[in-house]
Amino acid sequence: MADSLDTPRERRRLRMPHINLEGEGVGKAAEAIARFSGTPKFLVYLTVFIVVWIGWNSLPGLPHFDKPELGFTALTLMLSLQASYAAPLILLAQNRQDDRDRVTAEQDRRRAERNLSDTEYLLREIASLRAAMADVATRDFVRSELRDLLEEIVDQDSSTRRATVREAAEAIENDTASRGDDDRGSRR
Secondary structure, eight states, X not given: OXXXXXXXXXXXXXXXXXXXXXXXXXXXXXXXXXXXXXXXXXXXXXXXXXXXXXXXXXXXXXOOSSOGGGTOHHHXXXXXXXXXHHHHHHHHXXXXXXXXXXXXXXXXXXXXXXXXXXXHHHHHHHHHHHHHHTTSOOHHHHHHHHHHHHXXXXXXXXXXHHHHHHHHHHHHHHHHHHHHHHHHHHHO
């Protein structure tokens, strides 16, 4: 018995079933509720509900469950309860959206870094190609060389023609001169 007094008693806890409130299902439900509560459809439904509530409890002859003399206490309580649940659900949905935006921004940043490194690589390649192309003939250089060669050919051709014409003229002169000598010789 003395031993049992020296040792503390173990506490027995009431074990509640474990519900994962951080799970994806809870987050999706919160987003769905927050998304619906921000639509015009929700505002129309809420307005119709309030008008019916006030109408039912204001019209004589109907059983009233929320007295207008007390300022529609039950309606006020219900709207306060709805607002007290809507605010945390909206914040939860915003936090999830912030997390998604953060992941998207990180992916965009990585993609931008990859694009930048790819662009820098391509610029280096283009620069090396330009350096290699410094020794290679460009289209304009080849055209100017061909133009110069064509002019030389035309000049040579025209000088060759002139020389041919000169030679032909000399040959004709020589021929006529030799014929004239022959004609003189045959007349004698």
